[in-house]
Amino acid sequence: xNEFNKSQDTHLWYTEYHTPNSGITLKVKETLLRVKSPFQxxxxxxxxEYGRMMLLDGLVMLTDRDEFxxxxxxxxxxxxxxxxxxxxxxxxxxxxxxxxxxxxYSFIENVKMVEIDEEVVKASRKFFPQLASNLPxxxxxxxxxxxxxxEKTDDVFDLIIIDSTDPIGPAEGLFTDSFYSNCRRILSxxxxxxxxxxxxxxxxxxxxxxxxxxxxxxxxxxxxxAFIPVYPSGMWEFIICSKNELDVSLKKADxxxxxxxxxxxxxxxxxKGAFMLPTFVKxxxxx
Amino acid sequence: xNEFNKSQDTHLWYTEYHTPNSGITLKVKETLLRVKSPFQxxxxxxxxEYGRMMLLDGLVMLTDRDEFxxxxxxxxxxxxxxxxxxxxxxxxxxxxxxxxxxxxYSFIENVKMVEIDEEVVKASRKFFPQLASNLPxxxxxxxxxxxxxxEKTDDVFDLIIIDSTDPIGPAEGLFTDSFYSNCRRILSxxxxxxxxxxxxxxxxxxxxxxxxxxxxxxxxxxxxxAFIPVYPSGMWEFIICSKNELDVSLKKADxxxxxxxxxxxxxxxxxKGAFMLPTFVKxxxxx
Numbered sequence: 001x002n003e004f005n006k007s008q009d010t011h012l013w014y015t016e017y018h019t020p021n022s023g024i025t026l027k028v029k030e031t032l033l034r035v036k037s038p039f040q041x042x043x044x045x046x047x048x049e050y051g052r053m054m055l056l057d058g059l060v061m062l063t064d065r066d067e068f069x070x071x072x073x074x075x076x077x078x079x080x081x082x083x084x085x086x087x088x089x090x091x092x093x094x095x096x097x098x099x100x101x102x103x104x105y106s107f108i109e110n111v112k113m114v115e116i117d118e119e120v121v122k123a124s125r126k127f128f129p130q131l132a133s134n135l136p137x138x139x140x141x142x143x144x145x146x147x148x149x150x151e152k153t154d155d156v157f158d159l160i161i162i163d164s165t166d167p168i169g170p171a172e173g174l175f176t177d178s179f180y181s182n183c184r185r186i187l188s189x190x191x192x193x194x195x196x197x198x199x200x201x202x203x204x205x206x207x208x209x210x211x212x213x214x215x216x217x218x219x220x221x222x223x224x225x226a227f228i229p230v231y232p233s234g235m236w237e238f239i240i241c242s243k244n245e246l247d248v249s250l251k252k253a254d255x256x257x258x259x260x261x262x263x264x265x266x267x268x269x270x271x272k273g274a275f276m277l278p279t280f281v282k283x284x285x286x287x
Numbered sequence: 288x289n290e291f292n293k294s295q296d297t298h299l300w301y302t303e304y305h306t307p308n309s310g311i312t313l314k315v316k317e318t319l320l321r322v323k324s325p326f327q328x329x330x331x332x333x334x335x336e337y338g339r340m341m342l343l344d345g346l347v348m349l350t351d352r353d354e355f356x357x358x359x360x361x362x363x364x365x366x367x368x369x370x371x372x373x374x375x376x377x378x379x380x381x382x383x384x385x386x387x388x389x390x391x392y393s394f395i396e397n398v399k400m401v402e403i404d405e406e407v408v409k410a411s412r413k414f415f416p417q418l419a420s421n422l423p424x425x426x427x428x429x430x431x432x433x434x435x436x437x438e439k440t441d442d443v444f445d446l447i448i449i450d451s452t453d454p455i456g457p458a459e460g461l462f463t464d465s466f467y468s469n470c471r472r473i474l475s476x477x478x479x480x481x482x483x484x485x486x487x488x489x490x491x492x493x494x495x496x497x498x499x500x501x502x503x504x505x506x507x508x509x510x511x512x513a514f515i516p517v518y519p520s521g522m523w524e525f526i527i528c529s530k531n532e533l534d535v536s537l538k539k540a541d542x543x544x545x546x547x548x549x550x551x552x553x554x555x556x557x558x559k560g561a562f563m564l565p566t567f568v569k570x571x572x573x574x
């Protein structure tokens with residue numbers, strides 16, 4: 001790196017287009033990593049506003065500053081609905097943030113993460129140590145194809161979290177009937193599958209199609225929301241899928257008490273509020 | 288306008304910097320209006336993603352596409368907490384969106400809006416007819432200085448909504464002790480003042496100072512949240528101020544029933560969920 005690139009006066013901006021006609025723009029200190037893995041292009045930028053930021057194929061996956069929201073909300077909501085989770089599976093999630101949150105629960109005997117791209121795990125260990133280092137012993141990382149894994153495994157899981165990129169590139173196969181059917185097959189009777197489902201503000205049409213498919217395959221779905229500033233529109237959706245109708249209320253008051261002070265988004269009020277959907281979001285689901 | 292400006296291929300983008308190092312960028316069809324009023328610069332752009340957009344002194348005030356969220360949330364929350372509102376006052380709100388929502392309640396005998404800048408009202412009538420035309424007869428527009436108004440009036444209001452720009456420019460005096468003290472003076476015993484309070488994600492420090500002031504002057508405050516995609520971070524806060532401790536629950540189940548189908552954000556679930564604050568937001572208030 002030369003002196004010019006080091007200068008804080010370099011007017012280097014990263015712009016992500018959320019639609020063809022809108023986007024966010026962030027001032028960048030420097031590019032920390034740019035690699036082509038066998039699966040995708042991985043870039044780590046250091047930004048002024050959000051700290052370090054991971055991009056996969058040009059889309060923001062996470063930032064230092066707001067990753068806590070996504071990772072807390074994709075894990076603590078389902079575990080607090082069903083606190084008898086013993087075995088959990090993460091498909092994708094190579095940055096290890098979901099693994100970190102899920103591993104907080106010592107009553108979960110095994111948390112297995114199946115990530116296709118080892119480069120993501122390596123980059124996260126190096127550039128996002130708060131996510132990927134110091135994982136407890138109930139956390140297990142498998143480098144492999146999640147589609148193959150759910151097709152071939154005979155294990156049964158109480159919780160499956162699909163922590164994937166959007167349905168373009170290596171994650172394409174994670175949005176198919178056969179993948180979801182296999183997920184349902186390896187889910188315990190009271191189990192849940194949770195996935196991130198884009199922005200109901202920008203992606204209403206695709207969420208409609210996608211959620212109809214999930215309802216058809218699983219039987220029951222429950223969407224919930226979180227504020228994620230760096231994602232398109234800042235309004236982000238997650239969907240829980242289950243074989244039986246789900247009571248999404250909190251089941252145990254003390255489940256997070258020993259680490260609650262280290263959470264920055266999730267709490268028991270948020271648990272209730274996240275399922276309270278604005279009218280235009282309810283309309284997507286016809287609820 | 289020449290042929291070049293009419294072309295859809297004009298790569299004209301408007302970028303609003305939310306912090307010195309981050310912002311949103313929107314593709315623009317054309318500039319519909321640019322005037323310097325005695326108070327501020329008013330610009331109306333036609334954007335591809337959000338439709339028409341009003342800027343005051345270079346900051347986005349509202350867009351066709353997402354104005355419903357701000358206007359529904361700043362009005363229906365307080366009225367559904369206290370359905371015995373007879374007299375309501377809006378300070379600012381020249382686009383008339385807050386007036387439109389508040390005027391839906393025929394039991395509110397008078398809704399007075401005091402806007403300093405007539406150009407905003409005129410521009411809204413022309414470019415945002417869904418906001419400013421067809422207002423019912425309980426709606427009254429006064430062009431004048433809100434600071435003077437609350438200082439001099441002997442009227443008493445059950446609801447005061449401060450629908451202002453940020454504390455720079457003409458709205459500066461709306462963020463002072465003396466303005467708030469006057470608002471408290473003209474508030475009925477069970478009355479509420481509501482204001483928009485920026486983004487807890489980007490403006491935690493200023494919200495802390497500001498909310499301490501409101502608590503000191505009024506006695507009690509209750510913050511709540513809404514997703515507003517075009518505003519910084521997409522996470523927007525409102526604060527209700529009252530003289531007595533406030534029960535923010537819904538008081539009547541049928542209050543919005545005759546127009547509920549025309550609302551796109553607010554509903555009775557949202558009413559409950561909006562007060563369920565993430566931990567980092569609670570921390571700003573020490574609650």
